[in-house]
Amino acid sequence: MTPDPVPTVRQLLAFYLEAGVDCALTEEPVNRLSDPDIIPAAPETTTPQPVRTIAAATPPVRVEAALAPEAAILSAREAARTAPTLEALRTLLENFDGCALKATATRLVFADGNPQARIMFVGEAPGREEDIEGLPFVGRSGKLLDRMIAAIGLDRASAYIANVIPWRPPGNRTPTPQETQICLPFIQRQIELVNPDVLVTLGNPSTQTLLSTREGIMKTRGRWSDYDTGTRVIRALATFHPAYLLRSPSYKRMAWQDLRSIAKALEQAKSP
Numbered sequence: 001m002t003p004d005p006v007p008t009v010r011q012l013l014a015f016y017l018e019a020g021v022d023c024a025l026t027e028e029p030v031n032r033l034s035d036p037d038i039i040p041a042a043p044e045t046t047t048p049q050p051v052r053t054i055a056a057a058t059p060p061v062r063v064e065a066a067l068a069p070e071a072a073i074l075s076a077r078e079a080a081r082t083a084p085t086l087e088a089l090r091t092l093l094e095n096f097d098g099c100a101l102k103a104t105a106t107r108l109v110f111a112d113g114n115p116q117a118r119i120m121f122v123g124e125a126p127g128r129e130e131d132i133e134g135l136p137f138v139g140r141s142g143k144l145l146d147r148m149i150a151a152i153g154l155d156r157a158s159a160y161i162a163n164v165i166p167w168r169p170p171g172n173r174t175p176t177p178q179e180t181q182i183c184l185p186f187i188q189r190q191i192e193l194v195n196p197d198v199l200v201t202l203g204n205p206s207t208q209t210l211l212s213t214r215e216g217i218m219k220t221r222g223r224w225s226d227y228d229t230g231t232r233v234i235r236a237l238a239t240f241h242p243a244y245l246l247r248s249p250s251y252k253r254m255a256w257q258d259l260r261s262i263a264k265a266l267e268q269a270k271s272p
């Protein structure tokens with residue numbers, strides 16, 4: 001049997017990129033299974049990098065115990081509560097160090113659209129394009145979201161868009177339950193401050209997290225529920241995530257029904 005040809009570095013990097021690995025955090029690999037206290041150093045710079053570098057020069061460092069998840073969740077709750085405005089909330093998040101995703105993301109992806117909007121869409125977490133631009137839903141699924149919003153006669157100037165998680169998980173991996181819980185108080189406060197008439201959760205993770213359900217999107221989509229901000233009850237509807245619709249276009253018909261239902265609810269909320 002002839003041995004497999006050894007891949008070139010370029011082929012190897014192309015393979016990593018394809019698999020969603022587009023950044024390296026340290027020079028040396030870290031065996032996370034062998035010593036949980038060793039974590040890579042956070043990138044030093046806070047300047048947005050349009051293109052990620054493949055290797056950071058800093059070796060792994062042993063850090064003093066980072067905030068335990070429970071402590072981070074408590075600190076997130078405390079911090080989020082105190083934000084009187086969206087700008088203050090953004091600044092709080094920029095200075096919040098309780099979520100490890102911040103260290104690997106290029107920048108904070110806070111929100112896009114109109115803070116006075118009557119409708120707010122919430123996705124799961126930023127992807128690569130969003131991480132580079134610092135805006136939610138600007139990649140392929142964002143283009144479809146724009147078309148979905150246009151279908152109800154709105155655009156980014158009349159809608160508000162955010163994510164449960166405001167930092168891109170490395171390689172677009174699924175956020176851990178702890179990361180989600182740490183970020184939850186911030187998106188909850190964001191919803192309270194935007195105070196829309198209608199909240200739309202996009203896809204399973206956002207729906208399950210915000211609408212406190214364990215049911216899957218096939219069951220939850222198209223179903224209205226109440227979202228209590230603490231100061232007001234908002235009508236909330238789950239629909240498919242645009243990334244899912246790109247993969248399964250046959251569900252666009254159901255998404256279209258959801259959009260019609262959303263348009264109707266906005267109309268009703270207008271009339272006293």
Ligand code: URA
Binds near residue numbers: 126135136142163
């Ligand atoms: N998917 C999301 O859930 N959010 C984004 O911002 C982009 C893709």
